[in-house]
Each structure stands twice: as structure tokens, then as C-alpha cells.
């Protein structure tokens with residue numbers, strides 16, 4: 502399959518903006534799609550912010566590379582128009598199944614035959630979306646982590662219908678985009694990372710809420726025994742307590758319900774959301 506050049510990213514929110522900018526930074530020609538001009542104006546401001554972030558945090562970005570990336574992004578709020586020359590479409594619209602299905606139905610009808618379709622969904626299965634595109638053999642999941650210029654995983658996950666050629670092409674694209682591709686050969690809710698991370702964080706929270714040990718001790722046990730730089734509660738602060746709360750609150754297990762209550766009452770209601778607010782399970786000195 503020919504190399505990919507033109508990438509369209511649907512949605513310019515938290516993840517979509519990062520995906521679009523990183524693709525442009527890696528040299529791809531990018532179209533950023535969002536619902537209206539106001540959303541696109543916001544996207545331009547987000548990209549300007551990413552230019553500055555890259556200049557500060559990504560080696561070499563200050564030598565004109567970040568500014569060049571900004572110039573490689575064009576904008577559209579007309580869905581069919583945004584995909585008309587796309588080699589790859591990466592969808593990062595809100596996590597609503599019906600919305601994703603309707604978007605793929607529309608672009609499936611509008612995109613050229615060469616287009617590969619990818620969803621960045623975190624919690625839905627690509628199989629639930631693939632048929633809407635009308636080309637399930639050209640459909641897969643390509644899942645990034647937040648702050649992707651630092652957390653460089655790109656989980657590439659097939660459905661039973663994805664063609665091996667499309668899978669291989671997207672794995673190569675992820676590398677070309679500057680990511681570390683994580684190849685997932687069979688569909689799995691939570692991909693690899695969250696399949697490992699969520700049960701680990703659940704186990705840590707249960708040791709705490711059931712009174713076996715405090716967070717510092719749980720983290721120390723993990724760090725000292727494995728040599729890992731961070732324990733589970735440090736990771737929880739990094740992920741953000743709101744997200745951890747959402748996951749716990751929807752888990753009916755009594756220890757998780759206890760954990761959700763504790764997170765809300767002792768942290769979230771007091772604005773302690775983790776690393777991003779300077780305090781969560783731990784306190785972080787101001788920079």
C-alpha cells in the first residue's frame with residue numbers, strides 16, 4: 502500500500518488537537534475538522550498553545566519545526582470536504598456511539614476509495630462502528646494517550662474485518678508520526694494499556710479504602726519492589742482524580758463505590774484533582 506500523506510482528524514478537542522498537531526509535526530499534511538467556525542477558531546488557539554508547548558518540551562521543536570507544523574494544518578467544518586483527499590481519517594469526536602456511527606456513515610459515502618478509517622475511541626469497540634463506514638476492511642482503532650508528545654503510545658487494534666494490509670499500513674503510519682505502535686491483534690475493550698492499568702489501580706484503591714495501608718505505603722511497596730518510578734497513587738494523580746472517579750463510580754463493587762465516595766468528598770469537592778491542580782493524593786510544589 503502506498504505511503505500515507507494526507508491525514509484528516511475529526512474533532513479538535515483534547516485528543517483530536519494533539520493528534521492533528523503531532524501528525525503535522527511529523528510532516529503529514531493535516532486537515533482538522535470540527536463542527537463550526539467557532540470550534541475551528543478555538544482549534545487554532547489550541548494549536549498555537551501546542552506550538553509553545555512543543556517549543557518548551559520537545560527537543561528541536563524550537564528550531565522552526567513547531568511553527569512549520571502549525572502551517573501544515575488546514576481547517577474545515579464541512580465533513581465531506583474535509584475527507585475528500587484523505588489517505589487516513591482519525592476520528593476523535595465525543596465518546597457517543599450514535600455520533601461516531603453517523604460520522605462514519607457520512608464520510609464512508611464521501612471519502613475516496615484509498616481512505617483508511619480509524620477511531621480513537623477509548624471505551625467503545627471499533628466493531629460497533631466499523632459497518633457504518635461501509636468499508637469495514639479499511640477500518641480499525643488507533644488509540645492515543647493524552648499528552649501524546651510525551652506519552653507516545655499508539656495502540657493499533659484490528660476488528661475481525663480489518664485487512665492485514667490496512668493494519669500494517671497504520672502501524673507504519675504510527676511510527677512515521679513519531680509514536681511507538683502497540684499492535685493489538687484481537688479486539689479488546691480497554692486495549693492493552695487500560696486492560697493492565699485499571700485492575701492495578703482498582704487493587705491499589707481497595708488496599709487503601711479497606712484499611713490495609715495508606716497510599717504512600719502502597720506506592721512505596723510498588724516502587725521499591727519493582728524499581729518502577731511511580732506507584733499507583735502517583736499514577737492516579739497524573740491521570741486526574743475526575744477520570745479515576747468516573748471509572749470507580751460506574752463500578753458496582755462495594756470497595757469501588759467506597760473509593761468513589763472518598764475521592765469525591767475528600768479531594769474532588771475541594772478542587773484537588775491531582776497533578777494538574779497541584780494537589781491530589783499528594784501535594785506538588787508550585788513550579
Ligand SMILES: NC(=O)c1ccc[n+]([C@@H]2O[C@H](COP(=O)([O-])OP(=O)(O)OC[C@H]3O[C@@H](n4cnc5c(N)ncnc54)[C@H](O)[C@@H]3O)[C@@H](O)[C@H]2O)c1
Nearest residue numbers: 512513514515516517540593594595596621622623645647
Ligand atoms: N481525553 C483523553 O484523554 C482521551 C484519550 C484517548 C482517547 N480519547 C478519545 O478521543 C475522543 C475525543 O475525546 P476528547 O477528550 O478529545 O473529547 P473533547 O470533548 O475534548 O473533544 C471533542 C471534539 O469533537 C467536537 N465535536 C462535538 N460534537 C461533534 C460532532 N457532532 N461532530 C464532530 N465533532 C464534534 C467538539 O467540538 C470537540 O472539538 C473520544 O472518543 C475519547 O474516548 C480521549
